[in-house]
Every structure is written in structure tokens, then in C-alpha cells.
Amino acid sequence: MEVMKTYKMFIGGAFPRTESGRYYELTNPKGEFVANICRGSRKDFRNAAVAARAAQKSWAGKSAYNRSQIIYRIAEIMQQRKSQFVEELTKLGYTAAKANKEFDAAIDLLVYYAGWCDKYVQVSSAVNPVASSHFNFSIPEPTGLVSVIAHQDGPLVGLLQAFVPAIVGGNAVVVLASEKYAMSAVSLAEVLATSDVPGGVVNILTGFASELAPIMASHMDVNALVTFGLDRPLITSIAEACADSVKRLRIHPDIPTKGSLDLIMELQEIKTTWHPIEKISSSGSAY
Amino acid sequence: MGNQTNWNWDPAPESTDHVKIKEQYQLFIGGRFVKPANGEYFETVNPANEKVLAKVALADAADVDKAVKAARKAYSNVWSKMSGAERGKYIFRLARLIQERAREFAVIESLDGGKPIRESRDVDIPLVSAHFFYHAGWADKLEYAFPNKKPSPIGVVGQIIPWNFPLLMAAWKIAPALACGNTVVLKPAESTPLTALKLAEVIKDAGFPDGVVNIVTGDGGTGEAIVNHPGIDKIAFTGSTEVGKKIIRATAGTNKKLTLELGGKAANIVFEDAALDQAVDGIVEGIYFNQGHVCCAGSRLFVQEGIAEKLFRRLKHRINQLIVGDPLDKNTDIGAINSKGQLKTIQAYIKQGKKEGLEMFQPEIALPKKGYWCAPTLFFDVAQSSVLAKEEIFGPVLAIQTFRTVDEVIAKANNTPYGLSAGVWTDKGSKVFNLTSQLKAGVVWANTYNKFDPTSPFGGYKESGFGREGGVHGLEAYLNLN
Numbered sequence: 001m002e003v004m005k006t007y008k009m010f011i012g013g014a015f016p017r018t019e020s021g022r023y024y025e026l027t028n029p030k031g032e033f034v035a036n037i038c039r040g041s042r043k044d045f046r047n048a049a050v051a052a053r054a055a056q057k058s059w060a061g062k063s064a065y066n067r068s069q070i071i072y073r074i075a076e077i078m079q080q081r082k083s084q085f086v087e088e089l090t091k092l093g094y095t096a097a098k099a100n101k102e103f104d105a106a107i108d109l110l111v112y113y114a115g116w117c118d119k120y121v122q123v124s125s126a127v128n129p130v131a132s133s134h135f136n137f138s139i140p141e142p143t144g145l146v147s148v149i150a151h152q153d154g155p156l157v158g159l160l161q162a163f164v165p166a167i168v169g170g171n172a173v174v175v176l177a178s179e180k181y182a183m184s185a186v187s188l189a190e191v192l193a194t195s196d197v198p199g200g201v202v203n204i205l206t207g208f209a210s211e212l213a214p215i216m217a218s219h220m221d222v223n224a225l226v227t228f229g230l231d232r233p234l235i236t237s238i239a240e241a242c243a244d245s246v247k248r249l250r251i252h253p254d255i256p257t258k259g260s261l262d263l264i265m266e267l268q269e270i271k272t273t274w275h276p277i278e279k280i281s282s283s284g285s286a287y
Numbered sequence: 288m289g290n291q292t293n294w295n296w297d298p299a300p301e302s303t304d305h306v307k308i309k310e311q312y313q314l315f316i317g318g319r320f321v322k323p324a325n326g327e328y329f330e331t332v333n334p335a336n337e338k339v340l341a342k343v344a345l346a347d348a349a350d351v352d353k354a355v356k357a358a359r360k361a362y363s364n365v366w367s368k369m370s371g372a373e374r375g376k377y378i379f380r381l382a383r384l385i386q387e388r389a390r391e392f393a394v395i396e397s398l399d400g401g402k403p404i405r406e407s408r409d410v411d412i413p414l415v416s417a418h419f420f421y422h423a424g425w426a427d428k429l430e431y432a433f434p435n436k437k438p439s440p441i442g443v444v445g446q447i448i449p450w451n452f453p454l455l456m457a458a459w460k461i462a463p464a465l466a467c468g469n470t471v472v473l474k475p476a477e478s479t480p481l482t483a484l485k486l487a488e489v490i491k492d493a494g495f496p497d498g499v500v501n502i503v504t505g506d507g508g509t510g511e512a513i514v515n516h517p518g519i520d521k522i523a524f525t526g527s528t529e530v531g532k533k534i535i536r537a538t539a540g541t542n543k544k545l546t547l548e549l550g551g552k553a554a555n556i557v558f559e560d561a562a563l564d565q566a567v568d569g570i571v572e573g574i575y576f577n578q579g580h581v582c583c584a585g586s587r588l589f590v591q592e593g594i595a596e597k598l599f600r601r602l603k604h605r606i607n608q609l610i611v612g613d614p615l616d617k618n619t620d621i622g623a624i625n626s627k628g629q630l631k632t633i634q635a636y637i638k639q640g641k642k643e644g645l646e647m648f649q650p651e652i653a654l655p656k657k658g659y660w661c662a663p664t665l666f667f668d669v670a671q672s673s674v675l676a677k678e679e680i681f682g683p684v685l686a687i688q689t690f691r692t693v694d695e696v697i698a699k700a701n702n703t704p705y706g707l708s709a710g711v712w713t714d715k716g717s718k719v720f721n722l723t724s725q726l727k728a729g730v731v732w733a734n735t736y737n738k739f740d741p742t743s744p745f746g747g748y749k750e751s752g753f754g755r756e757g758g759v760h761g762l763e764a765y766l767n768l769n
Contacts, residue, residue, distance in 0.1 A: 123434075126744075126759050128740065128743045130738075130743050132738060134735065136740065138744050138758060233540075236539050237539075239535070239538075240536045240539040243533075243535035243539070245704070246528070246531065246535070246549070269729065270729065270744050271723075271729055272730050272731070272743055273723045273731045273733065274730070274731070274733065274735055274738050275719065275733045275734060275735065276734055276735050
């Protein structure tokens with residue numbers, strides 16, 4: 001007899017069940033039982049936010065080259081488990097061809113973003129020619145702790161678009177996976193756990209967006225909230241809740257089909273640094 | 288006696304005879320100066336002597352609606368269709384006209400807002416024209432700023448600005464908006480409307496098409512009418528975090544874009560290896576520039592323990608030399624507090640500091656009888672939990688703490704919901720970059736403080752807001768990028 005997997009969440013590098021003890025049932029298109037999925041709670045989100053905050057500083061402090069290799073490593077490990085990801089999708093009604101296509105696109109996306117880690121700073125920085133005798137430069141820095149509501153229709157590409165740009169840029173994330181494609185998300189978490197991604201940098205919750213989005217929006221230690229495919233009334237209410245901590249709110253109606261620098265940059269803050277330049281000779285010096 | 292030298296400075300007042308201030312100012316809508324719909328006016332006062340300078344129109348929702356319609360018309364019919372090169376020429380022309388009338392602007396800025404003429408003359412107004420000049424040149428080069436994008440204007444932008452740098456904030460808002468092809472409805476602060484209204488005159492002189500810039504004076508209600516107007520595509524606000532949060536809520540669920548430059552409580556950090564005299568001047572520049580009415584003011588001073596005594600001695604000595612008084616006197620270091628209301632706010636914080644039993648220092652100086660004044664104030668050994676260390680005072684009040692280690696001071700400096708600016712003083716290069724990279728703030732000054740430039744992006748982290756003003760990065764706030 002086959003051993004079935006318990007689908008758990010991914011918090012701080014570990015795989016706990018939801019503290020709430022709640023679940024929802026995943027069925028295939030015929031209505032047959034496929035798996036029980038954790039229905040994450042407010043407390044689960046708070047735990048994940050604590051783990052993410054703790055992990056963010058050292059993640060951002062790693063060299064860009066190192067982050068780049070770690071994200072590339074995710075693609076390597078994921079590639080090895082292709083059959084598992086394809087099977088989970090076909091269980092939910094995907095044809096093999098469609099599942100393969102989704103998987104290949106996901107791998108391509110990881111490789112694309114891996115290459116951005118040591119480049120986005122270069123293409124978005126500036127040395128500013130100020131009129132006074134100062135060296136003045138502007139660079140992007142991670143906004144910090146990002147929470148994300150992934151798109152409901154995105155098993156792999158949608159989930160990766162939800163969190164990879166954030167970690168490319170040195171943020172730590174808590175992402176709520178698609179309700180329907182929670183199995184793929186948990187399997188991806190298992191890939192992350194074995195890909196040298198430090199625990200807490202990516203935390204993956206499963207559950208209901210309608211329940212967790214307002215909690216993410218009102219959490220005072222979250223710097224940014226990114227949403228994919230939420231409906232208008234919910235966006236309005238979370239936009240209001242975001243005011244309390246002046247949270248950055250990024251709204252995406254659809255899953256971006258291609259990787260993009262914009263998704264990295266929307267979770268960056270521009271920092272400008274000034275330093276005087278000694279001016280004792282008549283020739284002067286400036287940048 | 289009798290033979291003693293008098294070391295006091297003689298008065299050196301800036302002349303005001305060339306300055307024209309009208310008795311009454313109207314709204315600037317659609318290229319014309321028009322009366323407010325409700326016929327209401329409010330007084331703007333010189334905070335240095337409490338005399339009324341002029342009466343200024345109070346715009347209500349109907350006036351704002353008129354301004355938005357004028358801006359929309361100008362946007363659709365003229366401004367968005369004009370080539371970037373032509374737009375740029377108007378803005379260049381405006382920069383030049385401001386330079387020509389710079390002294391008049393500086394005097395009015397000091398009369399209306401209370402800031403020392405030395406600052407309005409040497410900092411505010413030169414930066415205003417520099418800001419227009421810099422952005423003028425961007426108007427036909429935007430595609431170079433955003434490779435792989437097609438930058439296009441957003442439309443009609445509503446801009447609400449504070450009273451601390453009245454004309455400079457108007458320039459920070461208007462210049463990039465126009466360069467990017469938008470039209471503008473701008474509301475100056477209630478207590479400092481005059482230079483923006485003078486700017487309207489210059490905009491008229493420059494021959495801008497009617498309605499490209501509209502200036503509506505008024506109070507909070509006028510600002511609310513702008514924020515809530517459905518015909519506005521983008522709101523840019525500089526002001527308090529409290530009002531910024533209200534604006535986020537008011538625009539939630541709408542398609543209005545938003546950039547906010549809000550409050551701050553900057554850490555200014557002095558290490559044992561800093562050049563001490565420069566650091567002392569930097570501390571003074573950080574907190575007493577513009578009477579401390581500066582969102583990026585270095586209002587929390589962190590001094591490493593080993594030099595604390597020495598630095599405090601020099602700081603007190605330096606503060607004793609500061610001249611507080613007539614804003615129009617060229618020797619004045621600290622002018623008048625901007626308004627009666629703000630003076631009360633500052634005094635309440637000073638009272639609170641005394642109530643907490645903190646050691647306080649103020650120089651023994653005679654403040655003028657009339658007007659709103661506050662002596663430069665230091666509070667020592669302020670706890671992290673004290674309101675003096677937590678809240679933005681927006682006045683000449685410095686909360687001082689000491690520290691031992693680098694890690695400790697970084698933790699303390701970042702332990703605030705704000706993140707607008709920070710300062711660090713050390714002669715060690717590697718320490719400079721350790722600090723500047725770890726301080727969570729949008730602008731970090733190392734071995735300098737309170738420097739501004741149109742090419743240099745400005746804006747905050749966390750509750751100090753989002754979006755940047757100035758530089759390449761600032762253009763993004765006024766463009767759709769597809």
C-alpha cells in the first residue's frame with residue numbers, strides 16, 4: 001500500500017502543521033479526495049513573520065553572487081523532482097503536457113531570476129552629480145519583510161513570481177500559496193529546504209486569502225504586501241489596513257507571464273548617501 | 288567700565304523695499320487669478336512680529352473642482368501633446384525667471400515663514416531654481432532614464448506641501464511633474480502661501496499655457512478636496528505621517544497613484560574617532576537648520592561615551608554663539624517658529640522633557656517680545672522610551688543619548704517607525720560604509736548633514752513614506768512606465 005504525504009506548511013525552515021489544527025480538503029475535478037491541507041491562521045502568520053524578520057538581515061548581507069547561486073540551486077534541486085511536480089498537477093486535472101509546460105516555465109523563471117541577483121543593483125543605481133563637493137550615490141536596498149498572496153491559478157509559475165523577486169532583492173517573505181495548488185507549494189517548500197536557502201527566508205503558508213490577507217495587511221512589522229489576483233473589495237479593505245504602518249502595497253491582477261526587473265524593484269527602497277570630498281586644490285574634484 | 292568692548296553684532300537687516308506683497312491674493316486657476324467661490328479669505332502672518340502680511344483666498348471643494356478641470360483641459364489639449372523639448376523650454380525659462388527675482392522670493396519666504404534670510408537666500412531659493420533647471424532638461428530625455436520602457440505622463444496630479452520649505456517644496460513637486468508631462472493642482476501650506484502665489488505670477492510671466500499649473504490656497508479642507516477629487520490621477524504629499532496615513536486610507540481602492548514624504552526622527556551618530564569640531568557643526572546644522580522644522584532633522588543625537596563630555600562642552604559653547612532673532616537679519620542663525628500652533632507643540636514637548644526629569648540646556652538669551660520664538664534646546668540622557676526620542680517634535684529640540692558599541696547604536700538608531708534620514712560622523716572609511724549600509728533610512732549623510740540637491744533622490748523608508756523626489760529615481764513618481 002502507498003504511503004500518503006502529510007502536507008504541512010513551511011515556517012522558519014521547519015515543516016509544522018497549522019497551530020490552529022484546522023484543515024481544508026483538496027479534491028480532483030471529479031470531486032474525489034486528494035489531500036488534506038493546513039488552513040493557516042493568524043498565529044501561523046505571526047510565527048512566520050517572526051522567522052522571516054530574524055532571517056532577513058543575514059540573507060540581505062550575503063553576497064549577491066552567493067544569493068545568485070542559491071537561487072540557481074533551487075532550480076537544480078527542483079529539476080531533479082520533476083516527476084513529483086508533474087504528478088501533483090495531473091492529480092488535479094492537468095494534462096501531462098500542460099503540467100510539463102508549467103514545470104519547464106518554472107525552472108526557466110528560477111534561472112532567469114538567479115542571474116538578476118548581482119545585476120539589479122547595477123542597473124538601478126546612480127552616482128548623482130550634486131553641485132556641492134560631495135560624493136553622492138543612490139542604491140536599492142531590500143524593503144525588508146514582505147508578505148505575499150500568490151495567485152489562485154498559479155501552481156508553480158504563479159508561486160515563484162510571488163516570492164523569488166523578493167528574495168533576489170534580499171527580502172525575506174511569507175507567502176500564502178494558492179488554495180487549489182497547495183500541494184505544489186508544499187513540494188516546492190521541500191525543494192527550498194534542501195537548496196541552501198536559509199531557514200526563514202521563505203515561509204510558505206497554506207489557507208484562505210480572504211482570511212489571511214487582512215491579517216498580513218495590518219501586521220505592524222511587515223514592510224510590504226504583494227497581492228496577485230485579489231478582487232477589488234478585498235483590495236480596498238487591505239489598502240486601508242496598510243495605512244497603519246505605511247506598508248508598501250503592490251497589486252497585480254494577473255500572474256506576470258515573464259520574469260521582470262520591475263517585480264524585484266517594487267520591493268526595494270532607494271537609499272542615497274552623501275560624503276564630503278576634500279577640496280584643497282584649485283583643480284577641485286567631483287564625480 | 289565705559290571702556291569695555293561691545294562684542295554684540297550690529298543689526299544687519301536685509302532690505303525689503305524691493306519686495307511687492309499685495310493686500311489680497313486670489314487663487315491661480317486656468318492661468319488667471321480668480322476669487323474663491325465662497326468669497327472667504329484667511330490671513331497669513333509674519334511669525335516674527337505677528338503682523339498680518341496679506342489676505343489669501345480660501346479654496347473650497349468647488350474651487351478645487353475648477354482647478355482640476357482647468358488642469359485636465361490643459362493636460363488633454365496642450366501639455367501632454369507638446370514635445371518634451373518644448374515643455375523643457377518653458378521649465379528652463381521658469382528657472383531663469385526665479386533666479387532673476389531670487390532675492391524677492393527669499394525675503395518673502397523669511398517674512399511669511401520665519402526662516403533666517405541666510406537660509407532662504409543661500410539654500411531655499413537657489414535650490415528652487417536649480418530644481419526647475421535640472422528637471423527642465425529631463426523633459427526630452429525620459430526614455431534614457433528608463434531603458435526598455437515607454438514613459439508617459441500620469442495626467443493631473445494633486446500636490447500638497449508643508450510650511451517648512453514653502454517654495455522649495457513647491458519646486459520639488461511641480462518641476463518633475465511638469466517635466467514628465469503632467470499638469471498640476473498644488474496646495475501650499477496654510478501658514479506659508481505667499482511664495483507659491485508669487486511663483487504663480489512668475490509662471491504667468493513665463494507664458495505657460497493656461498491651467499498647466501494651478502495653485503489653490505487654503506486649509507486642511509482644501510487638501511481633503513484635492514485628495515478626494517475623482518479627476519485627479521495622482522497625489523503627492525509632503526507632511527506629517529498622521530496625515531499621510533489618512534491619505535492612504537482616503538485613496539484606498541481608487542486608481543490614484545500616491546507618493547508620500549512624511550515625518551522623521553533621524554539619528555545623528557558621532558563616533559569617538561570623528562573630527563569633533565566638524566561634528567559639532569554638523570549637529571547644529573542637523574537640528575537647528577530652519578528652527579528644526581525639517582522632516583529629516585537630526586533630532587536624535589547618539590554620542591559614543593568616550594567623547595561625550597568633551598563633545599557636550601563644545602556643543603554648549605557652540606549653541607551659546609547662535610543668534611536667535613529677526614529672520615531678516617543676515618547674522619541670524621535661528622529665526623522665528625513658523626506659527627503659534629507649532630510653538631505650542633514644541634513647548635509641550637519641552638515641558639514633557641522637564642517633567643521626565645531630564646537634564647536640559649538652553650543658552651541664556653533674550654527672545655524678542657513679539658512673535659513666536661524658541662531657544663535652541665538640548666536634552667541629555669534621553670531614554671529610548673521617552674517621547675522626546677520617539678516623536679517628531681519639528682522644532683529646535685535635540686534628544687541626546689550615549690552609546691558604547693557599533694551594534695548598540697545601529698540597533699538604537701533603527702528602533703523607530705520612521706526612516707527618512709540619518710547621519711554618521713567618523714574619520715574611518717570602513718566604519719562610514721558599515722553604518723551607511725545598515726541604517727534604515729532613505730538619505731544618509733556621512734560627515735555632513737542636511738544637504739540637498741536636485742540630482743539627489745530624497746525620500747523615506749517605513750513610516751517616513753514612499754517614493755523619491757529628485758534625481759533619476761524621482762522621475763518615476765510622475766510617469767506611467769509600460
